[in-house]
Amino acid sequence: MTGAGTPLLEISGLSVEFAGGGRTARVLNDVALVVAANETLGIVGESGCGKSMTALAILRLVPSPPGRITGGRIVFEGEDLLQAPEQRLRDVRGHRIGMIFQEPMTSLNPVLTIGDQLSETLIKHLKLDSRAARARSIELLKAVGIPAPERRVDEYPHQLSGGMRQRVMIAMAIGCEPRLLIADEPTTALDVTVQAQIFELLRELRARSGMGLILITHDMGVIAEMTDRVAVMYGGRVVEEAPTADILSAPAHPYTRGLIACVPDLDAEEVSGGDLLEIAGMVPSVWDLPKGCPFADRCAEAMPRCVAEMPPATVLAAGHRVACWLHEGAES
Amino acid sequence: MSAPLLSVRDLEVHFARPHFNPLKPRETVRAVDGVSFDVGKGTTLGIVGESGSGKTTVARGLLRLVPVTSGRIVLGGTDITALRGEEMRHMRRHMQYVFQDPYSSLNPRVRAGAIVRSPLDVLGIGTPAEREARVSELFAAVGLRPESQGLFPHQFSGGQRQRLNIARALAPAPDLLVCDEPVSALDVAIRAQILNLLQQLKRRLGITYLFISHDMAVVKHVADEVAVMYLGQIVERAPRSAFFARPLHPYSVALMSAVPTVRGGRERAERRIRLTGDPPSPINPPPGCRFAARCPVAEPACRQTMPELRELVPGQWVRCHRVEAVGAAIRRPLR
Numbered sequence: 001m002t003g004a005g006t007p008l009l010e011i012s013g014l015s016v017e018f019a020g021g022g023r024t025a026r027v028l029n030d031v032a033l034v035v036a037a038n039e040t041l042g043i044v045g046e047s048g049c050g051k052s053m054t055a056l057a058i059l060r061l062v063p064s065p066p067g068r069i070t071g072g073r074i075v076f077e078g079e080d081l082l083q084a085p086e087q088r089l090r091d092v093r094g095h096r097i098g099m100i101f102q103e104p105m106t107s108l109n110p111v112l113t114i115g116d117q118l119s120e121t122l123i124k125h126l127k128l129d130s131r132a133a134r135a136r137s138i139e140l141l142k143a144v145g146i147p148a149p150e151r152r153v154d155e156y157p158h159q160l161s162g163g164m165r166q167r168v169m170i171a172m173a174i175g176c177e178p179r180l181l182i183a184d185e186p187t188t189a190l191d192v193t194v195q196a197q198i199f200e201l202l203r204e205l206r207a208r209s210g211m212g213l214i215l216i217t218h219d220m221g222v223i224a225e226m227t228d229r230v231a232v233m234y235g236g237r238v239v240e241e242a243p244t245a246d247i248l249s250a251p252a253h254p255y256t257r258g259l260i261a262c263v264p265d266l267d268a269e270e271v272s273g274g275d276l277l278e279i280a281g282m283v284p285s286v287w288d289l290p291k292g293c294p295f296a297d298r299c300a301e302a303m304p305r306c307v308a309e310m311p312p313a314t315v316l317a318a319g320h321r322v323a324c325w326l327h328e329g330a331e332s
Numbered sequence: 333m334s335a336p337l338l339s340v341r342d343l344e345v346h347f348a349r350p351h352f353n354p355l356k357p358r359e360t361v362r363a364v365d366g367v368s369f370d371v372g373k374g375t376t377l378g379i380v381g382e383s384g385s386g387k388t389t390v391a392r393g394l395l396r397l398v399p400v401t402s403g404r405i406v407l408g409g410t411d412i413t414a415l416r417g418e419e420m421r422h423m424r425r426h427m428q429y430v431f432q433d434p435y436s437s438l439n440p441r442v443r444a445g446a447i448v449r450s451p452l453d454v455l456g457i458g459t460p461a462e463r464e465a466r467v468s469e470l471f472a473a474v475g476l477r478p479e480s481q482g483l484f485p486h487q488f489s490g491g492q493r494q495r496l497n498i499a500r501a502l503a504p505a506p507d508l509l510v511c512d513e514p515v516s517a518l519d520v521a522i523r524a525q526i527l528n529l530l531q532q533l534k535r536r537l538g539i540t541y542l543f544i545s546h547d548m549a550v551v552k553h554v555a556d557e558v559a560v561m562y563l564g565q566i567v568e569r570a571p572r573s574a575f576f577a578r579p580l581h582p583y584s585v586a587l588m589s590a591v592p593t594v595r596g597g598r599e600r601a602e603r604r605i606r607l608t609g610d611p612p613s614p615i616n617p618p619p620g621c622r623f624a625a626r627c628p629v630a631e632p633a634c635r636q637t638m639p640e641l642r643e644l645v646p647g648q649w650v651r652c653h654r655v656e657a658v659g660a661a662i663r664r665p666l667r
Contacts, residue, residue: 163610191382192382192590193382193586193590193607200604218519218520221593221594224592224593225592225593225601248597262520264552264553265549266549266591267596268552275531275532276528278521278528280525282521282522
């Protein structure tokens with residue numbers, strides 16, 4: 001099944017608010033995303049743009065209080081997770097939807113062996129007995145490319161390198177053969193040669209199981225290499241969404257263009273010590289988001305209207321939408 | 333190349349491991365193991381490598397923030413290897429350090445103006461009035477508003493904090509600025525601002541940089557010369573354009589190939605050279621080439637004898653048995 005029929009995950013109108021000091025901050029605003037089986041969706045943006053919050057909201061893990069999902073639908077395999085009872089969600093988390101976090105160092109329990117931690121989800125969700133869970137744990141460690149899994153299964157996290165620990169995290173996430181895997185900056189803490197190994201593993205696993213993958217990153221190179229479609233987030237909103245090839249060849253939002261251009265390019269012809277394109281300023285605080293476009297104060301092409309009014313989404317081409325006044329009336 | 337401002341020969345920084353069993357031999361971490369390079373005045377040497385390669389220890393050794401085991405460090409014609417105490421402290425006026433983490437490298441209880449002024453106070457440079465004037469000048473030079481001198485570090489963003497770090501390092505007007513991953517902890521969009529600032533300062537003040545990074549693309553952007561480190565040693569050293577046009581060492585080739593790029597996309601990932609495993613431990617490393625265990629083109633001889641760092645093309649040095657000069661041509665084992 002390649003995107004035919006109903007999508008695996010469909011998010012619409014998702015809003016999350018945080019309350020504190022008598023004020024509320026809208027950290028996610030009308031977020032809409034779709035992921036099909038056997039597809040990789042990239043979510044890209046700076047920190048504080050709502051990427052990780054979107055991932056947490058999908059699993060209803062928004063810390064509450066102070067956070068609260070105030071609206072929207074998260075339909076996973078035909079079921080709205082926002083309406084589902086908590087008991088049902090426990091069955092979804094770590095079973096139907098797997099998650100890999102950014103920090104492999106802090107996401108593993110230091111006082112339990114790798115095997116204990118892997119077995120826990122298998123016993124809970126797949127109702128395996130401890131002997132079967134251990135055998136399956138060894139298989140999983142083997143599947144993610146850990147040498148001597150029979151020995152490693154009895155070791156503790158501190159005995160493994162960073163890359164190995166991230167492999168263990170992946171093994172835990174895929175243990176119950178999830179239909180959707182959410183990977184939040186899975187390689188940020190790792191060296192590039194190890195990053196390359198982890199990405200290859202994720203590509204392989206996706207091809208083998210046909211699961212959907214959401215990959216959160218800030219690196220446009222990773223987007224180019226790993227994803228089929230991209231959502232660019234800024235100020236808690238999806239400001240542009242398109243097939244990866246389209247967004248890289250014809251980025252429409254000034255923020256997307258900035259993200260591509262502000263990073264030194266290894267493929268560039270000989271550089272002359274020239275300056276990089278800068279995105280001036282910084283991400284706005286969620287506590288005082290402007291009422292217009294959140295990017296307006298950093299945008300070189302901002303017009304008076306941008307500050308006053310949030311632009312609606314404009315569809316530029318099949319599957320390519322952008323929220324920017326520059327493209328008003330460019331509807332295809 | 334102009335006369336070198338900094339000249340390092342056979343630098344070694346070894347650490348003794350704490351040991352608990354008196355019957356076992358004491359283990360040594362060979363963090364930096366025979367590193368030599370020159371940095372020309374007003375140029376940038378980029379040191380690139382993965383975690384554990386020893387690049388940060390080289391920098392810390394130069395400033396003698398860690399004890400140097402052996403080797404020679406000459407800065408501006410003065411041999412600083414043997415300097416101690418007060419003499420060394422004054423030598424630090426000529427070389428300053430910009431740390432990676434803009435959060436932990438600033439004292440949270442000290443106001444921004446005083447942070448930037450502190451090297452002048454410590455080294456006793458200028459009168460109090462001159463110091464104040466210098467601080468204002470530095471705030472302007474790094475693009476911070478003068479009125480922000482009264483603020484505390486937490487009132488600044490990550491990018492602004494790194495500007496504070498740079499201003500503090502520039503305060504005593506050093507000749508050499510050692511930047512250790514100065515943009516790694518910053519958000520992508522902020523990195524460009526800081527890299528541009530460092531480039532502007534170089535053009536304006538003629539500062540010499542030792543720029544340490546794990547990011548090949550950043551090094552390509554800022555460096556005039558590149559040194560690649562692996563497990564405590566330099567495995568390749570070359571001018572920027574020669575290096576990026578044709579890296580010679582298999583590790584350099586693999587490291588470059590591992591970087592995902594916007595233009596390369598999926599095809600680049602498919603052509604990628606796969607390195608298996610992690611770098612080995614710098615505790616009692618193997619006798620031969622340190623990269624041999626992960627090298628896709630290693631031969632039995634590579635595991636036996638350590639290759640020398642050889643100048644195969646004028647200016648381009650490589651530590652590999654398998655790279656050969658055949659007449660005027662260079663034969664690379666991996667490309």
